[in-house]
Amino acid sequence: GYRKMIEAIDGWMEDSDEGNIDRLGHRRWCLNPAMQKTGFGRAGEFAAMFTFDQNRKKYPDYEMICYPSRGYMPIEYFGAKHAWSVTLNPKKYKAPAKGYEPKIYVADDKGLKTGEPLPLNYKNVDKIPFGVANCIIFRPEKLALKAGARFVVELEGIQPAVAKKAVTLRY
Numbered sequence: 001g002y003r004k005m006i007e008a009i010d011g012w013m014e015d016s017d018e019g020n021i022d023r024l025g026h027r028r029w030c031l032n033p034a035m036q037k038t039g040f041g042r043a044g045e046f047a048a049m050f051t052f053d054q055n056r057k058k059y060p061d062y063e064m065i066c067y068p069s070r071g072y073m074p075i076e077y078f079g080a081k082h083a084w085s086v087t088l089n090p091k092k093y094k095a096p097a098k099g100y101e102p103k104i105y106v107a108d109d110k111g112l113k114t115g116e117p118l119p120l121n122y123k124n125v126d127k128i129p130f131g132v133a134n135c136i137i138f139r140p141e142k143l144a145l146k147a148g149a150r151f152v153v154e155l156e157g158i159q160p161a162v163a164k165k166a167v168t169l170r171y
Contacts (some may be wrong), residue, residue: 058114
C-alpha cells in the first residue's frame with residue numbers, strides 16, 4: 001500500500017517490478033488515450049484509480065505512446081530501473097514478434113545518437129490491450145540517468161498495419 005495518492009500514481013507509472021514488467025498494465029491503463037474520465041480514491045494504505053473509461057470519442061491521431069515521454073521528461077518521474085515502453089497505435093502498426101529488440105542510444109547535445117546501443121536487461125512485446133495493445137517493453141542494463149541526459153530510441157522493422165514495407169520509428 002501507498003501512504004499518499006501521488007506515491008500510488010508514481011508506482012503505477014513505474015510498474016517495473018517482476019510481477020508487472022512483462023505487460024506494464026497499470027501504466028498502460030493510466031496512459032490510455034480513449035480514457036476521458038478517471039477517478040481516484042484512497043482508504044488507509046489502499047489506493048485505486050478508475051481507468052476503464054473508453055468514452056473519449058475523438059482523441060489525437062497518435063503514432064505511439066512513449067514512456068519516458070518524447071522530448072523533455074522530468075527526472076523526478078523516471079528512474080534508472082524503470083522499464084521503457086512504446087505502445088504502437090494498432091490502427092497504424094502491427095506489434096512486432098516476441099524477442100523484438102528495440103535500441104536505446106545515448107544522445108549528444110543536438111539529440112543525435114552516439115556510440116552503440118545500450119545493452120538491455122529486459123525486453124518483451126505484449127499484445128494484450130491494457131488500454132491499448134501492441135506494447136514494446138524494454139529496460140537498459142545500466143542507465144546513467146541524470147538531469148540533462150538525452151537518449152534516442154530506435155524501433156527498426158516496424159510493420160505498418162496496411163503498407164508492406166517496414167519502417168523505423170525514432171524518438
